[in-house]
Amino acid sequence: MKVHSTLPPTAAPIPIGALAAGAVALVGGRPRATEVAQELAQWQQAAQAFLVSSGKAALAIILTALASTSSRRKVIIPAYTCYSVPSAVVKAGLEIVPCDVDPTTLDFNLTCLETLLDEQTLCVISTHLFGLSADVEAVLARCRPKGIVVVEDAAQAMGGTRNGKLVGSLGLVGLFSLGRGKNVSCGGGGVIVTSSRELAAAIQLVCETTQQESVAGAAVNWAELLATSFLIRPSLYWLPAGLPFLGLGETKFYRDFPIERMSDARAAALTGWQGRLEQDNRTRREQAELFIKELAASAPSIVVLAKAESVYLRLPVLVADRPTKEWILRESSLRGLGVSGAYPDTITHIPELAGSLLHYQDAGARLLVDRLVTVPTHRYVSASHRAAIGRLFAEAADRSGETTLSTTQVHSVGTNHSVARPDQAGASAMRHTQTDMKV
Numbered sequence: 211m212k213v214h215s216t217l218p219p220t221a222a223p224i225p226i227g228a229l230a231a232g233a234v235a236l237v238g239g240r241p242r243a244t245e246v247a248q249e250l251a252q253w254q255q256a257a258q259a260f261l262v263s264s265g266k267a268a269l270a271i272i273l274t275a276l277a278s279t280s281s282r283r284k285v286i287i288p289a290y291t292c293y294s295v296p297s298a299v300v301k302a303g304l305e306i307v308p309c310d311v312d313p314t315t316l317d318f319n320l321t322c323l324e325t326l327l328d329e330q331t332l333c334v335i336s337t338h339l340f341g342l343s344a345d346v347e348a349v350l351a352r353c354r355p356k357g358i359v360v361v362e363d364a365a366q367a368m369g370g371t372r373n374g375k376l377v378g379s380l381g382l383v384g385l386f387s388l389g390r391g392k393n394v395s396c397g398g399g400g401v402i403v404t405s406s407r408e409l410a411a412a413i414q415l416v417c418e419t420t421q422q423e424s425v426a427g428a429a430v431n432w433a434e435l436l437a438t439s440f441l442i443r444p445s446l447y448w449l450p451a452g453l454p455f456l457g458l459g460e461t462k463f464y465r466d467f468p469i470e471r472m473s474d475a476r477a478a479a480l481t482g483w484q485g486r487l488e489q490d491n492r493t494r495r496e497q498a499e500l501f502i503k504e505l506a507a508s509a510p511s512i513v514v515l516a517k518a519e520s521v522y523l524r525l526p527v528l529v530a531d532r533p534t535k536e537w538i539l540r541e542s543s544l545r546g547l548g549v550s551g552a553y554p555d556t557i558t559h560i561p562e563l564a565g566s567l568l569h570y571q572d573a574g575a576r577l578l579v580d581r582l583v584t585v586p587t588h589r590y591v592s593a594s595h596r597a598a599i600g601r602l603f604a605e606a607a608d609r610s611g612e613t614t615l616s617t618t619q620v621h622s623v624g625t626n627h628s629v630a631r632p633d634q635a636g637a638s639a640m641r642h643t644q645t646d647m648k649v
């Protein structure tokens with residue numbers, strides 16, 4: 211534990227007014243959950259929105275609703291994503307099918323996706339990782355003719371857009387997370403939005419079988435929310451960061467988790483959510499742009515995975531190799547800089563899944579496990595933090611020397627198309643788009 215300024219990897223600050231509204235709602239009042247759900251539906255131009263206990267609960271409900279009207283049982287998910295996603299698939303009693311990702315876009319490797327789609331495929335989960343929009347259109351084009359549903363996992367991209375349209379509304383159904391490290395938070399929670407009245411009715415049926423969170427549960431959440439609102443400040447974050455039993459930033463596979471409808475008190479803590487979301491996402495974008503400039507100047511060999519219209523919950527970058535990544539994470543922790551490594555392994559290697567997915571291709575995802583680090587973009591990152599992070603990457607580049615990720619090397623990690631040329635629709639702002647991409 212180090213008693214000094216420490217940046218959290220992500221932060222969604224909670225205003226005093228929202229905390230107060232949450233406290234008032236604990237002792238009764240308006241049906242805030244219904245009201246906020248209506249606000250969310252209107253914002254997304256969705257047929258209906260649902261507020262539930264977490265993002266993974268939202269996904270499990272969506273999958274249960276889809277499975278209730280189909281005999282198909284396979285759910286295709288990215289081979290590199292949050293472990294909550296396979297947890298939700300297992301919770302819904304369905305089969306996980308991991309699809310390899312393109313390490314330069316963090317999105318599906320479409321060649322790989324095509325080989326996995328079959329008559330048993332219920333849905334494909336298109337994921338906007340770190341706030342970078344996924345190519346949902348490409349997935350829709352491949353799925354629609356086969357009667358496969360596209361679910362948008364926008365847990366990390368609430369408020370983000372793709373070609374001017376809000377993410378979450380591009381496929382048939384989408385989800386957001388309101389967890390602590392997400393774009394906007396009420397401590398924990400999830401949102402389902404769908405444009406289909408038919409699916410909304412099926413989701414409604416599933417929701418009716420679940421309980422609303424108890425007042426006691428809402429009170430505990432409120433106390434945690436209060437603590438979080440103070441402890442995410444860099445001057446205090448060293449405290450929770452130094453307590454391993456809190457498991458902050460840990461990636462967990464949940465064998466089971468509660469599925470509940472959100473309490474009114476928790477929903478009340480979302481008061482002003484739209485303004486909060488816009489303000490914090492604007493800050494994240496600005497921070498990312500400043501970092502892109504900072505890294506271009508201080509560590510030009512680092513590959514920044516930038517994309518137009520992103521909300522950058524974190525800024526993803528690729529470093530030379532695994533030892534370099536490990537060195538950066540160790541040093542960042544000592545220096546309190548909030549640089550983090552995202553997920554510890556590919557979905558195929560989650561220990562709880564006991565090797566049942568090892569036959570699926572995941573070389574692109576593996577490259578990310580070895581070389582992806584993320585830079586914090588929230589409002590507590592100062593100019594001196596940015597400079598210190600720039601120096602950290604510069605030192606890392608000096609240690610590892612310049613490594614080149616050539617197209618042939620990328621091919622050898624298992625993609626059939628040139629991953630050195632990211633998709634055009636995403637208008638990639640990657641600084642290295644030539645055949646020889648310096649890493």
Ligand SMILES: *Cc1c(COP(=O)(O)O)cnc(C)c1O
Nearest residue numbers: 264265266292294365366387389
């Ligand atoms: C956080 C997250 C989820 C799950 O959300 P929780 O609210 O934490 O359950 C799902 N998918 C992705 C990509 C996430 O980052």
